[in-house]
Amino acid sequence: MGKHRELSEKNEFYLSKEDRLTAIHWCLRYPRWQAEASIDADIRKAITYNKDKVQTSSDFDPTQEIAIKRADSAMKAKMLEDTIREVDEDLYKYLLLAVGYGFTYYQLKAKNIPCSKNYFYKRRQQIYYLISLRI
Numbered sequence: 633m634g635k636h637r638e639l640s641e642k643n644e645f646y647l648s649k650e651d652r653l654t655a656i657h658w659c660l661r662y663p664r665w666q667a668e669a670s671i672d673a674d675i676r677k678a679i680t681y682n683k684d685k686v687q688t689s690s691d692f693d694p695t696q697e698i699a700i701k702r703a704d705s706a707m708k709a710k711m712l713e714d715t716i717r718e719v720d721e722d723l724y725k726y727l728l729l730a731v732g733y734g735f736t737y738y739q740l741k742a743k744n745i746p747c748s749k750n751y752f753y754k755r756r757q758q759i760y761y762l763i764s765l766r767i
Contacts, residue, residue, distance in 0.1 A: 645754075645761040655760040658767055662712055662732035668705035715762050720755050723747060731759050 647655065716727045726745045729735040730752070737749050745752065 645757045647761060647764055651764045652760060655764040655767070656731075659712060659731040659760070659763060660734060662709060662728075665705040665709040669702050669709060711766060712763065715759055715766070719758050719762070723752070723755060726752070727755060727759060730756055 712732065713724075713728070716724055716731065720727060723745070726735075726740050726743070726747075729740060729743075730737075737745070737752050740752070747755075
């Protein structure tokens with residue numbers, strides 16, 4: 633993850649340090665959500681055995697737990713994707729790499745990002761601002 637500068641309180645996308653870091657780290661969970669929401673998830677991982685704790689109730693349904701976790705992960709990933717599209721549809725793939733995977737502007741410049749550094753950083757900060765309002 634690259635460095636993130638503190639914004640002035642006069643900035644339209646100002647966030648406190650704690651809120652900004654929360655939004656940044658929430659966005660960086662995107663790859664994990666994508667993996668959890670995938671169809672290839674192994675449901676055998678939902679069944680755990682603990683010899684010290686014997687369950688007498690059959691209320692626990694591992695398949696249901698996996699389905700809930702997949703749905704939650706898919707919802708979070710979609711919320712990030714939708715927020716990025718709302719901010720700038722044309723730069724979607726670059727902004728997703730930046731906020732979801734931690735790419736810097738210079739790494740994206742090597743991938744031919746079609747905007748200036750200032751524009752990119754403003755859009756990225758706008759994404760963090762909107763995410764902080766939604767989580």
